[in-house]
Amino acid sequence: MVETDHVAQRLDPKLYILSVSKFFKDLGTGILAFLIPLYIVQTHSVFVPEIPDVVKAGIVTTVFGLFNAFSQPISGRLSDRLDKRKPFVIFGLAGFIAASVLYSYVYVFEHVVLLRAIQGITVGAAVPAIIAMVTHFSTSSTRGRAIGIYSSMRGFGYGIGAMVGGIVATYYGFTAGFYLCAFLGLISLLLVQFFVGETHDRHEKQITYLNNSGSLQFHALAFAMFIMMVGIMIIFAFLPEYEVRLQSSQLSLSIAVSAYVISRVTLQTPMGMLSDRYGRKRLILYGLLLNIPVVLGLGYVTRVEELIVLRALQGLCMASVETPVMALAVDLAGGASVSARVSSITSAQAAGTAFGPLIGGLLGGYVSFAMPFYVCAAMMAVSLLIVIHMVTEPQLARNIDRDPRRS
Template sequence: MRRVVDRIIAPFAVDRRVLALAGARMADGIGNSFLIIVIPLYVTSGIVSGTAFGLGESMITGVILSIFGFLNSSFQPFTGRLSDRLGRRKPFILVGLAGLAVMNVAYVFAETYATLLLIRGLQGISVAFIIPSSVALVNELATTGNRGGNMGVYNTFRLVGFGAGPAVAGAVVSYGPYAILGEVVIDGFDAAFYIAAITAALSYGLVTVLVSDPESTAANAGADLSIPVLDRSGSNLLDPIFTLGVASFFMATAIALFATIQPQVNARLEQGATWFGLQFAAFIIAQVVLQTPIGRACDRYGRRPFIVAGMVLLIPTTLAQGFIMSSGLMFVARLFQGVAAAMVFAPSLALVGDLAGEGESGSKLSILTMAFGYGIAVGPLSSGALVGFGFRVPFIFGTALAVVGAILVYTQVEETLETTASVPGVGSD
């Protein structure tokens, strides 16, 4: 059996625990990304009632989607630091997955805006337990010489799940109701929520059986967990980890502008929910294809060139979405925006992993994951507020953020690979 498992793992060239964790994140990613498509449709379906707090449908949808990111990101530094203090990763991941599964089932009983806000918020807190601990575990199972590749494989699997969800979520809702065993009938929305819950439960099982903490995590618990803003070396103004956090926030905001304004996009391009799902998934498709090769390439050629190039590419690919009038061209724009993000994400995680000391992975890497989560929250909220001033305005706003992010990365972040590779014993597998 071990030989069979090793043959499966061999092409990925990663620790089997990294691959198992990646598979678990792929499963829960399918369910979680379902909701990005399903919730806006659910809000406008007529099922949801009660006070909308004086907000229009686009704005209340943005708030519901965004509260997940705000709470998720706000709690990540605390869960990341606590996992560093305790020297444990797996228990945090399991707590988060359990909470995610329970909240996915709770959507079946949600019929008011307030209830949707509460459930989505609790999901955000649950995922805050998962993300820092998962990324820290991948970092601790890697070395400088293969860290980018490990991050790439992890993100590839996670994004396969995240991309698969939107591609089929609209169809699951549209083709309902469904007869289960010929007796029980559930509508399309409930089917989507149950699928999301099942995927989270599957992830819980995979982590329970196949993932374990490395011994070094507990041995190095309790290191210095402070996060400086200014560069302590004096070579730049800002600390590189903080800078990458800001750039990740800007990037995620620009990426997430698309999610909230589904009705406006569909009306402008004269398309249906299926096209929108494909356009949303195009971003993920590019990352799925490129995360692993880019991660491995940055282990060989350096982290910084990929990060800078990705931030620069983000500028035109974001701006174009505000001017496109074709469904096919919107798909292409989202595809190349995904290329830009793929060039930034895995190399950034690898660079921060290079800089993190023993026992600091949860705290240091949570800066990037927290910033990215805040961006995913701010993006939908921003587009929901700005689209009233014109369809192009949200994308012009995102482009401006991408420009600032590119400048910050180019001026404030230096290469780490050549420095660490010169240290004896570092950079080898």
């Protein structure tokens, strides 16, 4: 029995290869997330020449998130129907590489928006497949740990990506940054192509039986993830504004952006293990509750050091929410149609990535600097209440699946 339990706690080595491959791609994603809001200041708009820079930053980030969110449910259902994951991952990485190169050749704002839309579609097509592969490399008793490890690796890449983006932009320019992103995407593609095999769905009938409570819980979790990402991404519309208000350099702003991800990736695996042991819902509620005052504080920072501290606290909040939400969604799916089920969560995450900068850009550009932070905090309080009343955790699910391997 002890040996069986020990085997059940082991993770498939391919999980680590997949996680490392995503580290390189999301390092490039982090670089782009930092560079593009600053790069579009140098572009001109054909249709709206007088558009404020803060609105341009919000739009260009929003377009990527919207098309990312749009493509995920479609690709998730198609992935489940074909019972294939790897082709979707390769397609997404190829699209990321191509768009990263093309940024170097566009100087019109609308062209940047078009490229972000294309990149959003291709990258979004890969997300449900990747999450499904991660769950296939784990069991219900190790799911939180597996998702934590994967999320930590890709999040670490994203976090230092912002810092690398600041260094590259300062000393080498935007073109070098875009080509670097393409190279990192190529590394990721080669690792997946040659070292990660295909995976297939497993049906966990017992878990499905325990959690046959309808789709409302998925919607509640998706809404919570959406609001969390709005609170995280809202500051990207304000990077040019923070640069002026705080009299900070591009490098110091990149450190503030990176502080969130460094904190998050440091804590995601421990949070995943805690969710395996003590339950998912409790950690989700703690993260939502703590993020309310943190988001409000972002509207009143007077020094870049304060911004760095608040972003680090947001990393703690996100670690407490993201990993348990993903693990709980897979538990509720019961191992069946994982890509389609999880896509409701990941597409909501992408939509939050999109609407966060848009909310910040529109309210900050046309109402007041602090208004978007108040709106976001209020929405987060609503999501907290929704999770409390609508989500019921499957307490027995973590003890059912003892098969440690998937092929």
